[in-house]
Amino acid sequence: MGLEQYKELSNSEQEQFRKIVNYLFNSNYMLGYNYGNKNRLRSPNRDYNFLLRYFDLFSLYFEIAGYELRRYDDYNVVSLTNIYKENHLRLDKFTTMTLYFLRLVYDEYKDKNPNSEVVYLTIETIVKKMLELGVITKKPPLYLVADTFRTLNRYNIITRLDKSFDDLSATIVLLPTIIYVISNEKIHAIYNYVFSLKTEDSVANEEEMMEV
Incomplete structure (x- = not known):
């Protein structure tokens, strides 16, 4: 038809x-x-x-x-x-690191809670865990964190449960779309990308971009 x-x-x-x-x-x-x-x-x-x-x-x-x-x-x-591989989203370094970390969080949570589709956590918890695990080496400025989560929200990777993205205590919902944004194949590529940048002085360099 x-x-x-x-x-x-x-x-x-x-x-x-x-x-x-x-x-x-x-x-x-x-x-x-x-x-x-x-x-x-x-x-x-x-x-x-x-x-x-x-x-x-x-x-x-x-x-x-x-x-x-x-x-x-x-x-x-x-x-x-x-289908022409155009219109890919180019992400700054901190957003790429955050995506990588959120995919790991989602996988770990699903292993423990196979019947749950989403993960609830605060922005503050995410940043702290990224620091503890060495995904980032310095605490990022608030504006950068807020911009990152607004971007992820726009593309339905997360949604906000309360407050605003400018508030570190805000709770976000990590959605199952993270599986398809960061496939198993991309995890390895992003891992190499993220940890090749760990020794740099800045938390985020606007010149460092990655397509996802």
Whole structure:
């Protein structure tokens, strides 16, 4: 049926379709549940359900634009990837280190809690653990920490549970998208990247960038 199926959608469904397309172009990932509830209770994501219902139509639309839509049903995640390897996010050193560390945290937590999909922890805890484990050698400035977590939030790698990213006591939710952002193959590459920079004097060097 192809794109003709789009014309058969109601006006409200077409509007929802456009909003989801725009969302994925900007965020790359969509999850089946919302996790920002302060009671730590997840709620179904209606846009995700709509996306699955018309997955073939969405896939065709993105394919025409040069993108691939993928489903990961084990964790209720959908990702959007540019097939020409363009539009990759270039990350500064501290953000790269944080991503690497968060993937390790997620794996460790899942080993102990296989039925849980997300991890709750404070920004302060993350920074302290990174220092203790030698992932970073100096305490980063607050503005850099806040910018890093805003970036991760934008791409649905984390979400904020309370307060603001400028507050180290804020609780964040580490989402299962971290598995697909930092694949097993990328872990080794990032490990080599991170620890080749450990001996540098600065916590973050804006000239040091890595694509993820």
